[in-house]
Amino acid sequence: MAKSSLQKRSTLDASQLMRRAEDLINAASNRYRITVQVANRAQRRRFEEFDSLDDPKMKPVIRAIIEMSDELTQPEIIGE
Template structure:
C-alpha cells in the first residue's frame, strides 16, 4: 500500500515556479530557499511536526506564501 503524501507535487512545482518568476536573480532565490530549509531543519529537528515534508518543500511553501500574502514577514 502506497503512503499518501501530505502535499500535492504539482502545487509545489507551481509555487517553486512562482518564486523563480518573481525573483530578479534565480541563483539568489535558490540560495535563499536552501538557507531557509537548512535553518528550518535545525529548528524543527526536535519537534518533527511533519516528518514527510522535507525542509526544502516547507521553505518553498513558506516563501511562496510570503509572495502572495505580503503581511507575512520573512527573509
C-alpha cells in the same frame, strides 16, 4: 503501492509544489539568489525543527518552498 503511500504522506502534490517553485522563481529578480534563499531557509528549518514532531515527513526544502511562496506578498523576502 509505494507511490500512493508517498502521496498520502505529502499534503502537497508534485504539480502544486512545482507551481509554487515556479512562482518564486518568476517573482525573483535573480534565480540564483532565490535558490540560495530557499536552501538557507531549508537548512535553518532542518536544525530548528530537528527535535520537533511538527511534520517529520515533509522535507525541509519542500517546507521552505511552501512558506516562501506563501510570503510572496511580502517583497522583502524576494528582494534580499
